[in-house]
Every structure is written in C-alpha cells, then in structure tokens.
Amino acid sequence: MNYAAIKPCDIANGPGVRVSLFVSGCTHHCPGCFQPETWDFGYGQPYTEEVKNKILSLLQPEYIQGLTLLGGEPFEPENQAALLPLVSEARECFPEKTVWAFSGYTLPELQARTGDTGSVTRMLLSQIDVLVDGPFVEAQKNLCLRFRGSENQRLIDLRRTEASGGIVLWEDADWK
Numbered sequence: 243m244n245y246a247a248i249k250p251c252d253i254a255n256g257p258g259v260r261v262s263l264f265v266s267g268c269t270h271h272c273p274g275c276f277q278p279e280t281w282d283f284g285y286g287q288p289y290t291e292e293v294k295n296k297i298l299s300l301l302q303p304e305y306i307q308g309l310t311l312l313g314g315e316p317f318e319p320e321n322q323a324a325l326l327p328l329v330s331e332a333r334e335c336f337p338e339k340t341v342w343a344f345s346g347y348t349l350p351e352l353q354a355r356t357g358d359t360g361s362v363t364r365m366l367l368s369q370i371d372v373l374v375d376g377p378f379v380e381a382q383k384n385l386c387l388r389f390r391g392s393e394n395q396r397l398i399d400l401r402r403t404e405a406s407g408g409i410v411l412w413e414d415a416d417w418k
Contacts, residue, residue: 243267243324245293246279246286246314250300256342256372256389257414258307261300265289265325268315270346274380276391280314294328301336308340308371317345317352319359322366329369343370344390346377349398349409372412373398388414 244266249255252262267283268275279285287293301309309332316325329341343366345352352375355363367373374390374397382392389397402410 243289243321244284244286245289246277248293248297248300252310254389255310255312255344256308256340259305260308260310260342261297261306262310262312263297263325263328265311265313265316265318265321267318267321268313268346269318270315270377272346272378272380274383275378277314283318283320285314289324294331297328298331298335301332301339306339308336308342310342310344311370312344315346316343317347317363317366319362322359322362326362326366326369329366333369340371341369342372342374344374348375349373349396349403367400368404370400373400 246264246266249262252260255262264277264280266280266285268281271281300306309329311325314321316322332339332341352363352367374395376395379392379394382394384393387393397412399410399412
C-alpha cells in the first residue's frame with residue numbers, strides 16, 4: 243500500500259484534533275473528487291512498519307482525539323489489509339481515542355463482501371467508531387455539511403449500529 247499524506251493535526255476529518263492517514267488507490271473515480279491524484283495506487287510513498295510506528299507516535303499526545311482513515315479509498319482490498327494492523331494496534335495502545343474512516347462504498351456494500359476480502363472488511367469495520375459512507379456526488383455537493391462533501395454521504399456510528407441492528411447516524415451531541 244502507498245499513502246498520499248499523513249496530517250498530524252487535522253481538524254477537518256472528524257471531531258477534535260486527529261491524526262489522518264490519506265491512503266493511495268481508489269476505484270470509485272468520483273467526478274469532482276478533491277484529491278484525484280489519490281486514485282492511483284502507486285501515488286505517494288510506501289506504507290511501511292516505520293510509517294505505522296510514526297502514526298502511533300503521533301497519536302500519543304492527550305490532545306489528539308483519534309485516528310482518521312481516508313484517501314483514496316481505505317476499503318480497497320489492497321489497502322484495508324495493510325490498515326487493519328494499524329487500527330488494531332491504535333485501539334490497543336489508545337482505547338480512549340476514536341477511529342473514523344471515510345469510504346466511497348456504502349456500509350451495506352461493505353457488509354455484503356464475501357471471502358477473504360469480506361473477512362478483512364468486517365474485522366476493520368469492527369475497529370472503527372464512525373464510518374462516513376457513500377461516494378462523493380458532485381450534484382449533491384454541500385460545503386456546509388460537517389465532515390463530508392455531499393448530501394448522500396452518512397456519518398454512521400458503527401458501535402450503535404452494531405448494537406441496534408439498524409443504521410444509527412452519528413450525532414456530535416451524543417459523542418463522548
């Protein structure tokens with residue numbers, strides 16, 4: 243896996259100050275995408291054990307609220323297998339911090355995956371608190387939306403969704 247950027251103090255992609263990892267590679271190719279360079283799986287730099295350790299180190303300060311995965315597409319099979327160890331280790335080292343992920347896939351599309359890819363997808367989803375799902379749709383672009391670019395995209399509280407059996411949207415006022 244390659245990555246396009248690491249933002250050590252990101253305030254645009256989830257609540258509070260976060261460490262954000264922008265992965266490379268995306269097959270959605272949404273018209274109007276704000277980072278089309280990240281569609282290329284070869285873009286950026288190789289994601290290595292050293293990079294993983296750097297991200298974990300950046301998560302250490304108390305003022306960092308969590309980790310955000312975006313891109314590109316974190317849930318491309320080529321990317322999610324590399325991200326699972328990072329997210330698992332971040333959860334183990336920093337259980338009080340939250341993990342957010344952005345995906346052009348919808349939650350039902352991710353849940354419908356089968357085989358080894360589906361297994362890794364389910365493991366990764368089980369480690370994520372909030373999933374921003376759905377492709378960017380230029381005709382539904384809305385710059386006033388918080389943490390997303392188009393009105394079709396949802397902020398899904400995955401822990402509450404799992405507990406309820408139906409999709410539960412994330413609400414800032416409910417977040418602890």
